[in-house]
Amino acid sequence: MIKIAYLYPELLDLYGESGNIKALKYALEQKGITAEITNINYDTKLDLKSYDFVYLGSGEPSKLELVKTKLQKNKATIMEYINDNKIILVTGNALSLLDLLGYYEIEKQTAFKVADVIATTSLVPGNIYGFQNTSWLIKTLNSPLFKIDQGFGNNATEEEGFKFKNFYVTSLIGPILARNTNLTNYFVDLLISNSKK
């Protein structure tokens, strides 16, 4: 069984982001793997040890602020989780949360970046389709996630997102896993191989 932690769904629930969890659960079930989803609420203690996949999605700025304060207090827990090679996916403007770990820098945009996105990635063959509707983008240029054919990249380049170990960050919404089964299957395979270790 794969255990998925959906962080603060009642605060980070802009732009249909729960669709990512639904897509991942469905893809796992198609392979006969049970997925247990745990909604981590704001008033519960953040303990990631037992999870295989952690997800953070877009939220309104006021809510991101609340979550960021919470995450700041749990920095060590999150870094330990990442260093264990476990998976965290961060989408949309939630990218403005985990810069606190110090792996990447972010940049506030003067105007909202709104665009249809077509991209590719070294992780899987085929295109990645998504959407951007954000006032935050990643500034850091090393270790990007996507090559952008259409849309906005990090620091006005054609590369977008950030990856370190199994910590994946992108400004794309979609929901990207619901719109890109190639990417979802990448995470499914990764979860299967992680579970065998």
Added chain:
Amino acid sequence: MKLIAIMVGKIMVIMGKILKRGSSFPGKYALRIDKNLFKHFKYPKIKIVVTGSSGKGSTSSLIANTLKVKGKVCHNSSGANIDWGVATTLLKYSNLFGKIKTKYLVMEIDERYMKKIIPYLKPNYIVITNLTKDQPPRQHYVDLVYEDIKKCLTPDSTIITNMDDPYLRNFAKDLPNKFVYYSILKNKYSYETQIFENLNIYHCPYCHHKLEYSYYNFETLGHYKCPNCSFKYEDAKYTGTNLDLEKKQLIINKEPLKIGGDMLYNAYNTIAAYACLQELNLTEKEIITSFNRLNDLPSKEFINKNKVFRAISCKAENATTYNQAIFKVYHDKNKKDIIIGWKEISRRYNHFDISWLYDIEFELLNDKSVNKIYACGIDASNIKQRLILSGIPENKIITSENLENIKEEVLKSKTSKVYGILNFDYVESFNNTFKKEEKSND
């Protein structure tokens, strides 16, 4: 000199009338000549503005059409609710000197254009119907719309809004204005455990503790309280009881009132208009008589091949309007087929954002009373993907590029009811497709 824009605009309105061409062009042109155009009109004494993510048109029409009995009303009845449209309406009703010679002014105004108009128009009453997720590529998120509206309101406007929605209480938290609330009390459609997800408020606006509800009417609407501070649902000045969507009526002050349709939003729009008119000192009898006439509308259902067909009009990119449609279908336990689709997502821009599909609670359609779901139109495959991820068995979902291709199958299906959960641009196609009489002799 300040009247030049009004004079030019006015002449364009008159020319448009002669040429029988109505549009928002005079307002657009006059605003180009003078961006402070709204400052130069002489407005009537009684000014009412209706804004919100949805329900502006119906609510303002009920108010305007009821007030007509009392005196002339300047109203943007065509629904042209951004700055050009509002300016064109004002030009139509004004003389060459910008004086609007009506007793009342009733304007529905797009929530993002309030800031351009309100500081000049200075309404006595502002009705805020709701603020929900809507057109994300344009609106981005609800707090932004809230801030936009909040900033432009002047303290002498009375704000009329919905007590059932804790999000709308933010206005009273942040503003010194006088507030008048309306509410629809617990009814046969209310529920105790939340059935919707991805909503715009879960926590107390004051202390951020999770709100507790004794019942929900729909999404975040209901009877709420904060377990940590004194924030809670308060008794509203105007309350509707015994909501009956099948009978299309609500009871206000022991009197039955027609709500003009079988959807929950019909009831909320009606009570919002009722509250506003009572504040304007119209008598209960005057309002009820008017509403029962204005809201006496024909049924949107029709019968073909012994099946009841019903198109429910929604707004693409607005999950709440789709959730209302789904909430309606969810309460109907008859065996049914459902058609979901649209011609296009937005007329305003070319973006292809389907994230809002994942804010809609399609999970509620995963029920044995649902026979088939037809995903139709240009985004059929995306609708299908969404339905699959709702847990609906794949063999129940059929995709089609258009309605014509599924017509025969739907007409032959052994269900008693067919619902269309459609963007407003697909309602006519639905009705035309399924209303058509067969040419055979049977």
